[in-house]
Amino acid sequence: MLAEFGQFALILSFAIAVFQMVIGLLPLRANADKYNMLNAITSRAAVLQAVLLALSFAILLLLFASSDFSLKIIVEHSHSQKPLFYKIAATWGNHEGSILLFSLIISLLGACLSLFGGRLDAKFLSVTLAIQAMLAVAILGFVIFTSNPFERLVIVPIEGNNLNPLLQDWALAVHPPMLYLGYVGLSIPFSFAIAALLTEKVDEEWAKWVRPWTLFAWACLTGGIALGSYWAYYELGWGGFWFWDPVENASLMPWLAATALLHSAIVMEKRGALGSWTILLAIIAFGLSLLGTFLVRSGILTSVHAFAVDPARGVVILAILFYFMAGGLGLYAFKSGNIRQRGVFAPISREGALLLNNLILSVMLVTVFVGTLYPLFIDAIGGNKLSVGAPFFNQTFIPLAVPLLILLPIGNMLPWKKADFLSAMKRLIGVFLLAFATMLAFLYFTGHRDILAWAAVLLGVWLVYGAIWEILYSARFGQIGWDLALRRLFNLRRAKFAVMLAHMGIGVLVLGLAAMSAWRVQNIQEMTVGDKMEIAGFELEFDNVQNQTGSNYSEIVGNFNLSRDGVDLGNIATAKRRYLKRSSPTTEVGLYNHYFGQVYVAFGALGENNKVQLRAYYNPLVLFIWLGPLLMMLGGFLSLTDRRGRKVNRAALKQEVVNV
Amino acid sequence: MTRKQQRFTFIIVGLALLGLATGLILVAMEDGISFFKTPTEILTEKTDSQKRLRIGGLVMDDTVKHEGLLLKFIITDNQSELNVEYEGVVPDLFKEGQGVVLEGYLSQDKIFLADSLLAKHDENYMPKEVADSLKAQGHWQDADQKVSE
Numbered sequence: 001m002l003a004e005f006g007q008f009a010l011i012l013s014f015a016i017a018v019f020q021m022v023i024g025l026l027p028l029r030a031n032a033d034k035y036n037m038l039n040a041i042t043s044r045a046a047v048l049q050a051v052l053l054a055l056s057f058a059i060l061l062l063l064f065a066s067s068d069f070s071l072k073i074i075v076e077h078s079h080s081q082k083p084l085f086y087k088i089a090a091t092w093g094n095h096e097g098s099i100l101l102f103s104l105i106i107s108l109l110g111a112c113l114s115l116f117g118g119r120l121d122a123k124f125l126s127v128t129l130a131i132q133a134m135l136a137v138a139i140l141g142f143v144i145f146t147s148n149p150f151e152r153l154v155i156v157p158i159e160g161n162n163l164n165p166l167l168q169d170w171a172l173a174v175h176p177p178m179l180y181l182g183y184v185g186l187s188i189p190f191s192f193a194i195a196a197l198l199t200e201k202v203d204e205e206w207a208k209w210v211r212p213w214t215l216f217a218w219a220c221l222t223g224g225i226a227l228g229s230y231w232a233y234y235e236l237g238w239g240g241f242w243f244w245d246p247v248e249n250a251s252l253m254p255w256l257a258a259t260a261l262l263h264s265a266i267v268m269e270k271r272g273a274l275g276s277w278t279i280l281l282a283i284i285a286f287g288l289s290l291l292g293t294f295l296v297r298s299g300i301l302t303s304v305h306a307f308a309v310d311p312a313r314g315v316v317i318l319a320i321l322f323y324f325m326a327g328g329l330g331l332y333a334f335k336s337g338n339i340r341q342r343g344v345f346a347p348i349s350r351e352g353a354l355l356l357n358n359l360i361l362s363v364m365l366v367t368v369f370v371g372t373l374y375p376l377f378i379d380a381i382g383g384n385k386l387s388v389g390a391p392f393f394n395q396t397f398i399p400l401a402v403p404l405l406i407l408l409p410i411g412n413m414l415p416w417k418k419a420d421f422l423s424a425m426k427r428l429i430g431v432f433l434l435a436f437a438t439m440l441a442f443l444y445f446t447g448h449r450d451i452l453a454w455a456a457v458l459l460g461v462w463l464v465y466g467a468i469w470e471i472l473y474s475a476r477f478g479q480i481g482w483d484l485a486l487r488r489l490f491n492l493r494r495a496k497f498a499v500m501l502a503h504m505g506i507g508v509l510v511l512g513l514a515a516m517s518a519w520r521v522q523n524i525q526e527m528t529v530g531d532k533m534e535i536a537g538f539e540l541e542f543d544n545v546q547n548q549t550g551s552n553y554s555e556i557v558g559n560f561n562l563s564r565d566g567v568d569l570g571n572i573a574t575a576k577r578r579y580l581k582r583s584s585p586t587t588e589v590g591l592y593n594h595y596f597g598q599v600y601v602a603f604g605a606l607g608e609n610n611k612v613q614l615r616a617y618y619n620p621l622v623l624f625i626w627l628g629p630l631l632m633m634l635g636g637f638l639s640l641t642d643r644r645g646r647k648v649n650r651a652a653l654k655q656e657v658v659n660v
Numbered sequence: 661m662t663r664k665q666q667r668f669t670f671i672i673v674g675l676a677l678l679g680l681a682t683g684l685i686l687v688a689m690e691d692g693i694s695f696f697k698t699p700t701e702i703l704t705e706k707t708d709s710q711k712r713l714r715i716g717g718l719v720m721d722d723t724v725k726h727e728g729l730l731l732k733f734i735i736t737d738n739q740s741e742l743n744v745e746y747e748g749v750v751p752d753l754f755k756e757g758q759g760v761v762l763e764g765y766l767s768q769d770k771i772f773l774a775d776s777l778l779a780k781h782d783e784n785y786m787p788k789e790v791a792d793s794l795k796a797q798g799h800w801q802d803a804d805q806k807v808s809e
Contacts, residue, residue, distance in 0.1 A: 238749040344662075347669050359674050363681045370685055371692070385696035387714050389763070392692020396684040400677075524729050576752075584753045605726055605750055613729065615749065 003071055006059030007150040010100075013052035013107070014144055017136040020045035024130025027123040028198060039122040042129045043114035049136065050104075050111035057091075057104045060149055064091045069160055072151045073097060079162035079580060081552040089173030090163045095297065095313070096149035098176060102293065103139040105184040106132065109213075113188060120209065124199050131191035138320045146313050162552065165579040165586045171231040179224030179251060183289040185217025186254060189261065190286035193279045194328055197335040202275045207268035210282065212640055214265060218258040219636025225251050226629035234589050239600050239617050241516075241625055244393040249372040250292035253365055257285035260361040263354045271351055271416060273343035276336045277358070283328040288365075290321040295372075346418040353411030360404040367396040405459055405510065408503060409466025413473070431469045435461040448519060456514030463507025471500045494642035501635030509628025515597075515621035524604065524615045536618030538599055539563050543571070545610065553579040555588070558603060558612060562592055574603045574614075596623040694763055699735055699742040702766060715742070715772065716761045724756055735760065735772070746774040754779040 024042040027035050063071055064087050067080045077094045078087055091097045110132035117125050143149070166172070192210050196202045228251070233241040242248060261281040267274045298314020345351040371388045379385060409431065413424040439458045443449075472478075474496055475489035521536040533540045543559040555577040562569040572590040579586070592599040597620040604613030694714040697705075702715060720741060723734040731746045733756075744762060754760065754777065764774035 236751075341663070344666060347666075347673075355670060356673065359670075359677050363677045366678070367681055367685055386693050387696065388693055389712075390692075392685075392688040395688035395692060396681065399684055400681065526728060584755070586752050604729075605731075607726060 002059055003063060003068070003150045003152065006056045006063070007148070009052045009056040009059070010140070010150070011144060013049050013056060014137065014140040016045055016049040016052065017107070017133045017140060020049055021130050021133035021137055024126045024133060027126045032123075035122040035126065039126040042126045042133075046107075046110045046114040046129050046133065049133070050107040053104050053107045053136075053140075057100055060097060060100065061088055061091050064088060064097075067160065069158070070152050070156045071149075072153050073149055075153060075157055075160045077163050078160045079552055080159060081580060082162065082168070083551055085170075086163060086168045086173065089167070092176050093163050093167045093173075096143070096147045096151075098180075099139065099143050099147055099297070100149050101177065102180055102184060103136055103143060105180055106136045106139060106187055109184065109188050110136065117209075121199075121201065124195055124201055127198055128188075128191045128195040131194045132187065135187055135191070135324070138323070142313075142316050142320065146316055162579055165553070165577070165584075166235055168579070169231060169235055171227050172235070175224055175227040175231060178220055178227060182217050182219075182221025182224050182258075183251075183254060183292060185213065185220055186258060186282075186286040186289050188213040189217070189282040190324075190328070193282035194331060196279060197331050200335065200338055202279060202339045204269050204272050207265045207275075207278065210278075211262070211265045211269060214258060214261050214282075214285075215636050215640055218255070218262055219633045219640075221251070221255050221258060222629050222636065223633040225255060226626050226633070230626050233622075234591065234600075235586075239589075239602070239619065241622075244371075244390045246372050247296050249368050249393075250295040253368055253372070254285055254288040254292055256361050256365040256368070257281060257288050260358045260365075261285050263361075264358050267343075267351050267354050271343035271345065273341065273345060273351055274355065274358075275341065276339045279336065279339070280332060281358075283325075283332060287321065287325045287328070290317070290324065294318050294321055345416070348414065348421050349419045350411070350414045350416045352419075353407070353414050356407065357404065357411065360400055364397055364400045364404075367400065368393065371396065402459065405463060405506065408463060408506070409470065412466065412470045412499075412503070427473065428466065428469070431465045432462065435465050438465075446519075450518050453514055453518035456510060456518070460507045460509075460511035460514060463510060464504050465507075467500045467503035467507065470503075471496055495639045498635040498639030498642065501638060502632045503635075505628045505631030505633075505635060507628070508624045508631060512596075512621050512624025512626075512628060516619060516625065519620045521618040522615070523617075524613065526607070526611055527614050528610050528612075533614060533616060535599070535616045537564055538569075538594075538618065540572070540601065540614070540616060542612075542614075545612075548575075550577075553577050556606065558614070560590070560601060560614075562599065564594075572599065572601055574601045576603050576606060593623070596621045596627070598622050698737045698740075700737055700740040702742060702772070703740045703770065711765075712763065713766060713772075714761060714763045716759065717742075719754070719756050719758055719760055721756045731777075735762065743771045744774055745771055746777050748775065748777065751777065751779040 020042055023038055023045065026038050030038060064074055064078055065084060067074065067078055067087065069075050069080075073094050073096050074090075077097075078090045082090070092101045110129055113132070114125070114129055117128075120128075189210050192206065192213070196206050225248075228248070229241045232243070233239060261278065264274050264278045264281055268278045294314060294317040297317055343351070371392050374388055375386055409428060410421075410424055413427050414421075435458055438461045439454060442457055442461075443454060471489070471492065472485075474492060475485045477485040477489075479485075480488075523533060523535045525531075525533050527533065527542045529542050529544055531542045533542075539562070541561040541563070543561050546557045546559065548555050548557055555575040557573050557575040559571055559573050562572045569592065572592050574590040575588040576585045577588055578584075587602050589600060589602040597618065600617040600619055602615050604615050606612050691712065694712040696714045696716065699715060699717050702713065715735065717735040717737045720734040720736045723732075725732045729747055731750060733744055733746075734741045735744050736742070746762070746764075758779060761778040762772065762774040763776040764772060767773055
């Protein structure tokens, strides 16, 4: 009964979305005196539609939580003995549920916009909500007609098939909703862009509205990607954190576009320039989100992350992608000529730096796009089957990323409109010398000899110090008395600190990547109980083997005693786990944190005569790889809390336009 | 600086960057790409031992041997059999009778020295190339793929 109710709410929500789309578009044709009335209807429809969809999703959650095996997807993806947390997470650990979640987020964001967007122009808001409804109609139609989550089974089994063991993990339970918030979060900038083109309203005010939504999507995307990477690191059991796998690239592409959009929207908001480019980026960024969803859901590419794929349904997503991109870009081609360009600036200026940031990010995006889709393209035209591996991406992505990162702290020092490159450099000399000294100290104490790694460490430290110096410089440290500067520092806008956190995060990430690619230590050994292994100054002693059972699995655990220089550091355990109803085992790795590095142990094959293969790694500074994105994400959210910066100073802008 | 000059400067910079990216992509294509082959294609065609290859097929029954850390087995497309040697992380889902994708180089004496081994990852999932080549040879068993496990 409950399932039918959920289904009913789903269909009703779809019907309301259709209504919302039609009414929302009317202001494009209606008289100005009707705008407010039409907008009011559209806004209420948006809220109602989201509430109904949320109800439908809540019912699905409830059914999963209570293991109702009359539902097909619950039989296929859940098990009554599974911990409650994973029963709930299984709701989106399958195709139907995850697409339902995708559409729920579209609707919730639309509802949020209608609740908090009251100060927007009525016509513009109404059209934006109509576009958002159009997206909801497409995805909900897809759910209802091809992937009904509430499908019943005629014969009800007593037990379910269990969720894929690799997905029974906290990071992967949280990762999809987070990533979806990022993907779908970009739908709002998209709807804003389309509405701006339709209503011919592209100005600083528009950028002011687009930026927080982009920021939100970007922060969620950053967190989602980092979580996915951390999961791969310890769950796939081989200690890698990024494989340049198509599914990873699919999430990296919208991230790069969103990063570019974030920066170009700043230029548009502050200076009224780059309007046309920002609109284009907003359209493309969401297009890449849809592309990512298509690549992941269709299973068209070989991937280590491919779960619950179905090629036939992929075609429908491809059609949706095509419709919105052809429509969006077509509209852009027609209307972008009308966008007024303002705010002339010199190449060497803050605007110039941000534009260069955008150009480089776009070109990086192109290389990832080419590498990811090239095999598909060649396959489609009937050529060889081939795959593009990590070396390709390392050779294209890194040479473009490095100059971007070197220039980042310098760009941050440039004033708006017109700047002097040399004087910006002069202000950074101290930062550079300090970074250089830090690198030397680092190398002296660790004793590593590797030129490329030196350079990478220098780059990382340069970014971190540069970010800190930028905020100190804003507070005028070194120019006025330190007590006065300190007071200014505390009065700086939160958005300033947000920028510092985000840019510091990149530096921290670079340090982690540098350490991991240069100084990772690996050791593989066959061992029996009592044997010892040595890794990067640590000693592992094989203690014993135990058989254990959990709520829905049994496992063989190997306990090892970890010590360093004779000091006992305790037990570290790795296991081979076998879940009920699943034939293949999974590996549970053992981790020991040593400052920001980790000792990582994992069982290889379990041989005969109690012989086991043990793989151990010392991963220096590996935690930086996720700490960096965490800082970036925190920066994003911190900036969202800053409302002071959202006011556009129109008077000042007009003044400048006159002066130019 | 006029608007025209401004636009011109940025178009030049943009084109220069795009040119750089194209160059990088072309250079990286040299060793970043591996071609997918079946065991039959590898054994019948003349292959360059310098070239990185990606092969897919089934792990033949009763051929998996662990020699210390070295893993030896035979991969087959049910026409030809190819000896494989691999040292490294063996995925949990690797087992006899299942589809795998390997990457590496072919040695002079026709042994495939793999440096990467991908097995089915989800129990219902098989790398697309393997599925396609099995389908093409008529060895595809759909039922086995869907529910039996």
